[in-house]
Each structure stands twice: as C-alpha cells, then as structure tokens.
Amino acid sequence: MENTISGKKFHIQWFPGHMTKAKRMMEANLKLVDVVVELLDARIPRSSANPMLQQLIGAKQKIVVLNKTDMADPERTQAWLSYFKKNSFTALEVDCQKGKGVKALVSAIQKAGEPTLEKWRKKGVRNRSIRVMIVGIPNVGKSTLINRLLGKNKAAAQNKPGVTRGPQWVILGKGLELLDTPGVLWPKFDNPETGFCLAVTGAIREEVFDQETAVHILVQRLLKLYPQELSASYRIELAPEDTVETVEEKIARARGCLKAGGVLDMNKTIQMILRDFKTGKLGSFTLEAPPREEA
Numbered sequence: 001m002e003n004t005i006s007g008k009k010f011h012i013q014w015f016p017g018h019m020t021k022a023k024r025m026m027e028a029n030l031k032l033v034d035v036v037v038e039l040l041d042a043r044i045p046r047s048s049a050n051p052m053l054q055q056l057i058g059a060k061q062k063i064v065v066l067n068k069t070d071m072a073d074p075e076r077t078q079a080w081l082s083y084f085k086k087n088s089f090t091a092l093e094v095d096c097q098k099g100k101g102v103k104a105l106v107s108a109i110q111k112a113g114e115p116t117l118e119k120w121r122k123k124g125v126r127n128r129s130i131r132v133m134i135v136g137i138p139n140v141g142k143s144t145l146i147n148r149l150l151g152k153n154k155a156a157a158q159n160k161p162g163v164t165r166g167p168q169w170v171i172l173g174k175g176l177e178l179l180d181t182p183g184v185l186w187p188k189f190d191n192p193e194t195g196f197c198l199a200v201t202g203a204i205r206e207e208v209f210d211q212e213t214a215v216h217i218l219v220q221r222l223l224k225l226y227p228q229e230l231s232a233s234y235r236i237e238l239a240p241e242d243t244v245e246t247v248e249e250k251i252a253r254a255r256g257c258l259k260a261g262g263v264l265d266m267n268k269t270i271q272m273i274l275r276d277f278k279t280g281k282l283g284s285f286t287l288e289a290p291p292r293e294e295a
C-alpha cells in the first residue's frame, strides 16, 4: 500500500499471507458460537473494525465493545456509543486492563444469547449454555478481555501483535461458555488513513511502516484535534506559526532528546512520541469521529 495522507506519503509493507490461517480458523469457530463480541480500539473505532466480519457472522448476535477507553477521548467514546446504538448495535465501553465495564458486558452477552436459549427451550433443551467468542484485530486486547472474563490469568496477554493461540471452551459461569481462542481479524488497509491509525495505535508492527512519517501525521492530527493537551503533556508553548517540524523540535528540546554536541536527536524524539501516544501517556485521544459528526 502506498498513498498520500495529509500531503505525506505513507507506506505500509503488509503481507496478508500470515492472516489467512487465522481467518480460516476464525470462520470455523464462528459457526460454533451464539454471540460474537467484536472488540474495537476506542481510539480508532472505524479503523479497528473489519467490515468483513458482518458477512462472516450473518444473523448471529453481535456486541460491539470499545476497549482501551482509558486512552481514548471520553466525549468521542460516548459519541461512538450513541452512533452504534442508533445503528441498532448493542455497544459498550470497557477498560480491560482495569476490568471496567466487564460486568456490564457479561449481562449484555446473557441478554444477546436469550433468543438462542429460547429456541433450545422450545426444542426441550433446558441447560444449554450461551456460546461466546471474542474477535478483533491484533493487539486490541482480546486476551486481556478473556483473562478478565475468566477472572484469572489463563490466556497469555502480551504487548505484541499476533501472539494469541490454543483453542478450547472455558466455562464462565452464569450460563456462558467462552471460546478460549479469540478470532484474530486481519487489519484492513483500504486507505492510507486506516493504515496510519492502525500503525500509531500498535495494531501493526513498527517494522512495517515508516515511523517518522506516521509521527509527522500524528503530530499534525493532534495539533488540530488536541493542541492544548499536546502542549500540556510535553510542556511546550505552541505558536500560530508552528509547523509539525518546529513542534517536534520543541518536544525534542523539552524532553532533552539530544545527541553529542547538543544536536537535537529527532530519531529518538520520533520514537518517544510514538511510544507516548501508543501507551496513552500523551493523553486520552481518539483519532476518529463517528460518521455524522465529521460531516
């Protein structure tokens, strides 16, 4: 993929090959479940969704869950939840790291599974559990959510895309059974904007995109959306004549990113900004607004 975004060329070296196996496995597993929980990154609800999922799950019940809300703009999270609800989706917010919203999710799954149970009851089956599966793009927090639902550290959660494996059903209690293996949705790169959002939030490995360009676009975006927060976070004064480059230099100076001889170390600065954004240290930012708001 190569294209321009905000006047800058943004290229992602993406080889979808290794996602094919994950996709096949997910398709097979989807057939086994009653309720699908689609986990999205609250900072990029559009880019972290894969529209193909809807085709794959057909008429099955789906719950949209915005995760990492601790790192997202609360106002935009509410706007996205309203948007999903208006479009007839059950939508919730969670912070899987702290376990916020997980109880409400369990209730929502029980509610979503009720029509299936009703069908089974009509056939005379009384003790059938609701079968659930979590799906989402790499690094969105699937394993962390499974751990939260299990209440113990069973599935391995690591901050590296593509590490979740090992299928089996686990009993959650409350009439719920969870597929231990989440469905890994392949990231979509239908436009450079999506690629950029996936890159700066950690859904794709840093080796496959140009960090400098990604950070330039990120700083440009933050200057537009969250200038006060950016200025407060790095303790820099912003001026009307500032450009992305001058702002990055101010950040380098404020953070003492210097090479020998007092020269600004822009490489180090770029990596620091990217890390600060990814980990939420920079602030609670959401890069995408729901469709109607943007009009």
Ligand SMILES: Nc1nc2c(ncn2[C@@H]2O[C@H](COP(=O)(O)OP(=O)(O)OP(=O)(O)O)[C@@H](O)[C@H]2O)c(=O)[nH]1
Residues within 6 Å of the ligand: 067, 068, 069, 070, 071, 094, 095, 096, 097, 098, 136, 137, 138, 139, 140, 141, 142, 143, 144, 145, 156, 157, 158, 159, 160, 161, 162, 163, 164, 184, 279, 280
């Ligand atoms: N701040 C924050 N971090 C989170 C949250 N949920 C998950 N994380 C972090 O995000 C990273 C990825 O989480 P995982 O649970 O491994 O994600 P995954 O979707 O299973 O990842 P893959 O195995 O790559 O598909 C980890 O460092 C988690 O600690 C959250 O709500 N807030």
